[in-house]
Amino acid sequence: MNSEKIEIFDTTLRDGEQVPGCKLNKEQKLIIAERLDHLGIDVIEAGFPISSPGDFESVSEISKLVKNAKVCGLTRANKKDIEAAAEALQYAKRPRIHTGIGTSDSHIKYKFNSTREDILERAVQAVKYAKSFVEDVEFYAEDAGRTDNAYLAKVCEEVIKVGATVLNIPDTTGYCLPEEYGMKIKYLKENVKGIENAVISCHCHNDLGLATANSIAGITNGARQIECTINGLGERAGNTALEEVVMILKQHKNLNLHTNVNSRMLNEMSTLVSDLMGMPVQPNKAIVGANAFSHSSGIHQDGVIKNRATYEIIDPEEVGVNESSIVLTARSGRSALAYRFKNIGFDITKNELDFLYQEFLKIADIKKEIDNNDLHLIMKSFNLKIG
Incomplete structure (x- = not known):
């Protein structure tokens, strides 16, 4: 038709x-x-x-x-x-x-x-x-x-x-x-x-x-x-x-x-x-809100990292957004943390991830959102401990 x-x-x-x-x-x-x-x-x-x-x-x-x-x-x-x-x-x-x-x-x-x-x-x-x-x-x-x-x-x-x-x-x-x-x-x-x-x-x-x-x-x-x-x-x-x-x-x-x-x-x-x-767009606004393609729940993050379509029905590029965002919070899981570390240049082993994740949670319980600077500090602390 x-x-x-x-x-x-x-x-x-x-x-x-x-x-x-x-x-x-x-x-x-x-x-x-x-x-x-x-x-x-x-x-x-x-x-x-x-x-x-x-x-x-x-x-x-x-x-x-x-x-x-x-x-x-x-x-x-x-x-x-x-x-x-x-x-x-x-x-x-x-x-x-x-x-x-x-x-x-x-x-x-x-x-x-x-x-x-x-x-x-x-x-x-x-x-x-x-x-x-x-x-x-x-x-x-x-x-x-x-x-x-x-x-x-x-x-x-x-x-x-x-x-x-x-x-x-x-x-x-x-x-x-x-x-x-x-x-x-x-x-x-x-x-x-x-x-x-x-x-x-x-x-x-x-x-x-x-x-x-x-x-x-x-x-x-x-x-x-x-x-x-x-x-x-x-x-x-x-x-x-x-x-x-x-x-x-x-x-x-x-x-x-x-x-x-x-x-x-x-x-x-x-x-x-x-x-x-001068009218801000609410973050949870469909299609164009800042959170429209952001994921902070560990279950959702793991699914999106494995296959975007598990939790996204629209490819962000279709509406002019470069990519989905994996936002690190206290609700995030290990796979999201490893994904974000890899994005800033750190390939970590499973054993390293177990330690880093515990350090991450300590900060995540204090801050609303963990940024790349925080990740660098966590990695620096880890390197000092094993050094």
């Missing part, structure tokens, strides 16, 4: 930048946008042009810079927003306007003080107006995760009629369970007339830690675009992490789905975004 492509829509520069303290200047945004383009991203959401003069200028400059990816600008469902986005995107080789409105009863009642009928009309008018500026128009049904499926299908059907090319189905609050979100996508695939003329997109938030799982459930039920951010940055608990969905599809070949992302650039990209945004 031929593998189908999943479009990767990166919103690090829009949703990711909405994190408190993560504000980027124009030059920093251009650096990230250029790297995203080299990474193989299909769509770069460059910003929200109407929100500020600085954001407008950044979207405009990114539009001039990006050579391969589509460049997208976010708007609300009103003419001024759409006009600002169209102007900011005028230099883009492949521009996309991303417009939409809340569709859940909660948003309709409390956010808009409106009715389903009025929201439907506003959605249609927004897409129709955006279509007068660009061919590629993405519609977002905000809070789709909590929107009644029948009404959501009706909105999707009507915006497709007036030219929407992509339907963004956001789990805005991160509320959905994977099965629930997947069934919502399946419902739309089966009940929206003209759905074959649009791409369904997943935009999932991580409030319950389910953003990646929900995105995968979405694409296994027919969505063909995932909206995500580097390191999972985004509002509140964040968005779907780009590096996670890319590697899930790469590892699970039975899904017959792939992306165009160059996975060997993921670690470098993660570091760049972390540094520029």
Whole structure:
């Protein structure tokens, strides 16, 4: 069976930048946008042009810079927003306007003080107006995760009629369970007339830690675009992490789905975004965390030394990490100690290892982690005793 492509829509520069303290200047945004383009991203959401003069200028400059990816600008469902986005995107080789409105009863009642009928009309008018500026128009049904499926299908059907090319189905609050979100996508695939003329997109938030799982459930039920951010940055608990969905599809070949992302650039990209945004990556973060390919338990270390695949399902080089790390702690075993001694130039016998291991444990019970300097000191002490 031929593998189908999943479009990767990166919103690090829009949703990711909405994190408190993560504000980027124009030059920093251009650096990230250029790297995203080299990474193989299909769509770069460059910003929200109407929100500020600085954001407008950044979207405009990114539009001039990006050579391969589509460049997208976010708007609300009103003419001024759409006009600002169209102007900011005028230099883009492949521009996309991303417009939409809340569709859940909660948003309709409390956010808009409106009715389903009025929201439907506003959605249609927004897409129709955006279509007068660009061919590629993405519609977002905000809070789709909590929107009644029948009404959501009706909105999707009507915006497709007036030219929407992509339907963004956001789990805005991160509320959905994977099965629930997947069934919502399946419902739309089966009940929206003209759905074959649009791409369904997943935009999932991580409030319950389910953003990646929900995105995968979405694409296994027919969505063909995932909206995500580097390191999972985004509002509140964040968005779907780009590096996670890319590697899930790469590892699970039975899904017959792939992306165009160059996975060997993921670690470098993660570091760049972390540094520029001043947001450290948690050490146990999947794929790009400092501990993602580190082993400190003796049982795990012994297995990895014998065969990497015993405890690693990803070759570190696939994501741009040079090698796995054998971290020496009080939980480490003899094989790990011998391995680390060999790495710094000491081939030791079994009898020597028995003695060295006891000396190692004395220090390991005091220090959290044993480094190469400690190993040299242990070896020096050993040589003095036998000398």
